Amino acid sequence: MTTKFIAKTEKQTFAYAQKLAAKLKGGEVLCLTGDLGAGKTVFTKGIASGLGITKIITSPTFVLMKVYGIKNENIKHLIHIDAYRLSHGDDLEAIGALDYFGKPNCLTIIEWPERVSEILPKEKIDVKIKILKDNNREISVKR
Ligand SMILES: Nc1ncnc2c1ncn2[C@@H]1O[C@H](COP(=O)(O)OP(=O)(O)OP(=O)(O)O)[C@@H](O)[C@H]1O
Ligand SMILES: [Mg+2]
Incomplete structure (x- = not known):
């Protein structure tokens, strides 16, 4: 859908x-x-805010991944990954990022997933943000 x-x-x-x-x-x-x-990072900040994270979210372009703790009932960690500088998934695997995928108490967000397509799980939610004119964005969410 x-x-x-x-x-x-x-x-x-x-x-x-x-x-x-x-x-x-x-x-x-x-x-x-x-x-x-x-607006991928803006979107991530919105998700974080919706989960009750008050800490400032910055793009993990250089560190690849940031993990935020959440005082939420079900989701205890937000994992924010930025794969912009990568050309394959090995580096993410090396830092243990894949261990978070699908963990029931974790929410994982990946910017530039197309850079690491081979390590993406089959079950994922695709969010596409398209730049339109006048600063408009078309956001499509496919689950
Ligand atoms: N409708 C809009 N939705 C989201 N961002 C918008 C919109 N209109 C203007 N902007 C601006 O676009 C920029 C989006 O920046 P953001 O860092 O979220 O992009 P990004 O997709 O994460 O980029 P990158 O690939 O560099 O990580 C911000 O400067 C924001 O102010
Ligand atoms: Mg970004």
């Missing part, structure tokens, strides 16, 4: 992700695709 939403502002992208977060149960792997500056 694919749902589409047009976000006219950064705030709307954030709010849309925030709402989606409430529907997540834990164990999901969210794959965020979209050009540079499309």
Whole structure:
């Protein structure tokens, strides 16, 4: 099933992700695709906020992965991965990132998943953010 939403502002992208977060149960792997500056990190911040994370989320472009603890009933950890600088999944495997995939108390978000396509789990949620004119974004969520 694919749902589409047009976000006219950064705030709307954030709010849309925030709402989606409430529907997540834990164990999901969210794959965020979209050009540079499309809003993948904004979307991640919205998810984090929706899960009750108050800590500032910054893009893990250089560290590849960041793990945030959550005081949430079901989801205890948010794993934010940025694969932009990678050309295959070996480095993610080496740092143990794959161990989080599908763990019931973890939510994993991957920016630039197409860079590490061979290590992505079969069960994933694809979020595509397309840049339209006038700062609009088309966000499609396929689960
Ligand atoms: N409708 C919108 N939704 C999201 N971001 C928007 C929107 N309109 C403008 N922006 C701007 O686009 C930028 C999105 O940046 P962000 O870091 O989230 O992109 P990204 O997809 O993570 O890029 P990268 O591939 O470099 O990691 C921000 O500067 C934000 O203010
Ligand atoms: Mg980003």
